[in-house]
Amino acid sequence: MAAIKIPANNRNIANEIVDRPKNKILFRVAKFNPRVDTHTKYVDYDIEYDHWNTVLDALLTIKHNLDPSLALRYSCRQAACGSCGMIINGKPALACFTKINELGSDLVKIEPMSNFPILRDLAVDFTQMFDAHKKLKPYIIRSDSEISSSDETKEFIQDPSSVEKYIQFANCIKCGLCNSACPTMATDSLFFGPQALTQAYRYLTDSRDQGKNTRLKIIDDRHGIWRCHFAGSCSKVCPKGVDPAMGIQFLRGYLLGFRD
Ligand code: SF4
Ligand code: FES
Numbered sequence: 377m378a379a380i381k382i383p384a385n386n387r388n389i390a391n392e393i394v395d396r397p398k399n400k401i402l403f404r405v406a407k408f409n410p411r412v413d414t415h416t417k418y419v420d421y422d423i424e425y426d427h428w429n430t431v432l433d434a435l436l437t438i439k440h441n442l443d444p445s446l447a448l449r450y451s452c453r454q455a456a457c458g459s460c461g462m463i464i465n466g467k468p469a470l471a472c473f474t475k476i477n478e479l480g481s482d483l484v485k486i487e488p489m490s491n492f493p494i495l496r497d498l499a500v501d502f503t504q505m506f507d508a509h510k511k512l513k514p515y516i517i518r519s520d521s522e523i524s525s526s527d528e529t530k531e532f533i534q535d536p537s538s539v540e541k542y543i544q545f546a547n548c549i550k551c552g553l554c555n556s557a558c559p560t561m562a563t564d565s566l567f568f569g570p571q572a573l574t575q576a577y578r579y580l581t582d583s584r585d586q587g588k589n590t591r592l593k594i595i596d597d598r599h600g601i602w603r604c605h606f607a608g609s610c611s612k613v614c615p616k617g618v619d620p621a622m623g624i625q626f627l628r629g630y631l632l633g634f635r636d
Pocket of ligand 1: 552570614616
């Protein structure tokens with residue numbers, strides 16, 4: 377069967393002026409519908425791609441031309457919304473942020489993120505991750521009466537060095553790739569996970585926040601901070617440069633009395 381071409385509307389305009397040769401590649405995509413299937417099956421699709429095409433371009437071409445039933449999640453197509461995480465050739469990555477030609481392989485194997493229940497095919501259920509995220513109170517907590525006073529628009533000024541302390545961790549787009557890479561998540565479904573723990577650190581180090589003790593009490597749990605074995609795989613896969621492994625270690629420092 378001839379390879380299907382990724383259509384022109386997925387092309388980058390800057391590259392339209394250059395007529396580059398197309399390459400062929402085999403996409404092997406996991407399909408599983410928990411309501412009817414007993415096991416995952418892998419379906420092969422021949423794809424013709426240009427050097428600027430992403431894995432997401434290829435999957436949408438498959439969906440629109442070969443298999444409309446293929447389930448996947450995406451939105452922004454620019455590594456901002458965190459929707460398109462999946463396992464690409466064995467590694468957790470964003471489909472919209474992974475160029476086919478950078479994979480250096482003639483075969484691209486696509487699977488749903490590990491450590492998440494599968495809704496269908498490549499779409500996974502984020503409920504547990506978002507529940508853990510909410511549990512750790514990912515917002516500024518004020519214990520004083522300043523906010524509840526008549527002026528609710530009061531500003532809390534921060535200098536650049538205060539912002540520096542948490543800004544890296546504020547870049548999290550909640551894609552779940554860190555949780556997918558985490559070996560502890562694979563063995564403890566109640567583990568809060570690197571995503572939520574890192575956000576606890578992000579708010580705890582914010583000079584406007586007064587919820588430190590509240591959050592430290594929550595994470596001091598056998599499924600919380602102590603369950604991390606510092607494998608570090610979370611930090612290796614983060615597409616936004618967040619370092620969850622470091623954030624978790626810094627959080628531990630508060631409980632062990634090394635930080636205040
Ligand atoms: S820390 Fe990184 S990998 Fe984890 S959810 Fe946030 S952006 Fe995704
Ligand atoms: S589609 Fe939004 S991060 Fe990939």
